[in-house]
Amino acid sequence: MTKYIITAIIVSGCCTAFLRSLPFIAFKGERKMPVWLDKLGQILPSTIMAVLIIYCLKDVGDDFGGIGISKILAVIVVAITYKWKHNTFISIGAGTAFYMLMLYLL
């Protein structure tokens, strides 16, 4: 088990390190980046973030009256507070507190 956990973390670390250094390996010295890659670099983060949000909300349909509605409302709390204050801390705090409260109440 220990071996499995350590291997998993090392494998993940190597993959992440590889991705982070990739542009530096590929564009060593004076080699220029192709335009399409540069453009993909600008737009891919928002696509990935959207997929990640779907990932977090994947179980909404399982128990809509409990976890489902709580998660959706909590996401709305985060969005509204963030639009209002633009403070990551306040929004994460408010959304999480709201979600935990909803789970407790329902």
Next chain:
Amino acid sequence: MIQKKALKTAFIKSIPILCSYIFVGIAYGIMMENAGFAWYYSLFASFGVYTGAFQFVLITLMSSGASMVTIALTALLMSSRQTFYSITFLKDFKSMGKRMPYMVLTMSDETYAVNCSLEMNDDKERKDIMFWVAMFSRIYWMAGSVIGGVLGQLIPFELEGIDFCMTALFVTIFIDQWEKTDRHTPALLGIAVGIICLVIFGQGSFMLPALLIASAILIMMQRKEQAE
């Protein structure tokens, strides 16, 4: 003296990251602990992997005994955005000498955002601040995961719902990214492809196809735009 000033500026700039990383780091440590992984594993992962979103997913992967291939593929796909962050700082980091490898390996969503926002007249000062922002952020994250892991052992009651931190973090980053651009197709595409793949492939395995399909569509859309 200059170094001290850079340290101070970097700390002030990194306060939002401090709040978010300590908080989310604690949640991560607690989740790891609840899944049966002690605080030193959290510290090891936060030190060696250092990527918020994927570290959370890694808990689920490790709990279900996922294969190394699945773990590697998920890491590669989920952290692919790191590559694009590096692209932005290609020139800056190259000129940072000995600090360059550290800067490359320590980029995150938040440090990326803060370091992009730095506007200093003095280029050397700006790079010093970038370095310290990156360094501080990583320390906050590691500290948070350890605190969470240790607290997870001390707190007797269930902190049900604390994992919502991760969702909240993504929503704030999503809004930031949405506001930065007028082109919302990539974000909307992510939502649409995400939901469609969730329905088709199910909860356990929709991430990989969703990210692959979305990236492929984005590349094709660009090719088409370029051809026109």
